[in-house]
Amino acid sequence: MTRPIEQAATGTIFGVALNYHSQLDHKLAEFREAPYKAPPTKPVLFIKTPNTRNRHEGSVVFPASCERLQPGPSIGVVIGKKASRVKKDGVLSYVAGLTIVNEFSLPEDSFYRPAVKAKCRDGFCPMGPELVELADIADPDQLVLKLYVNGELRQEGSTADWVRSIQELLVDITEFMTLNEGDVLITGTPGGRVDVKPGDQVTVEVSGLGSLTNTIVAE
Template identity: 45%
Template structure:
């Protein structure tokens, strides 16, 4: 964890919130081990050892034998920064609890299964840059109208309009706040494009949201 992380106490990420990804996996999710599609938001944590900042290097992960892993991937999300204690709020009131917005990148091993918590894939040191800053909530009229783009070495690799999310920002804040009381400075990464972007050692990754900024990081291991 870097000392100047923008995250306080927890970073909650929402997986499988891209409608087209859910549609594409409908057959898979009807079979074992899933048996039926998710009825609730699919959530995971990026714990404190993952938190990183704009401009910093993201470590290339090692496997259990100490060798470089063959592949990593990145997804980018709008990051919602909680402004005050958020406990059991309605979707209608949810956005009143937002202090501002930022960008979250989730570097990980390629997503292969959603059945068990993906500690090996998701909890890698320095794998969750958050930034570049927090823009005040009042500067964003409608967070669900934003678009998240990912560039690798200057080439556009992914464009995700948040209008394609299965669940809206307000709905997610509400649902999560009925599971756990959220505290100021906690961050929710609300949704990633279903197709994560493959990255290689030394790649420069930029995640951009108009009005929020550009989060730039470089993969290590080159």
């Protein structure tokens, strides 16, 4: 069963950085150096503020003051009911369903402290077009994500490469923070982010969830 994402994803949008081995492993040597000295042991979170909300077929503005812009194919977990200190058994009962997210960002220097200026520009978080209930998804841990720019495949990954599953993320996060109905948890982006430019058409395709398309326009 599906429904328009605007009806379901009405709350706060939280992102998880470094949740794909293809991205984390590439950074391990850097994380062992100062100032980090060790890779993260818990989910690295950031927020996509309300002004970042965007939709299927909406335009994403390339800021005039910036040189580069990167899409971030991802899967959004939409919370279906209040979740606080949940246990792993039965944790998926707190999930209303999944949707496609394209988590746009300017290139980042720090993954431990994602920059608000890089993440929270207007329209930098297209979602949708629909919420797909978990019952209609064969295996959330085996979904394939593909990013197309002007019809050309530019990035690909699988949720089999997740560092933490949906269950593990919800257990870790709700240990210290309550998630409410309508909140969205962006589960990360595979390694290999690419640059896009004004005029590009960007599509995220996820097996079982459909596709999300946006056009990049100059400011």
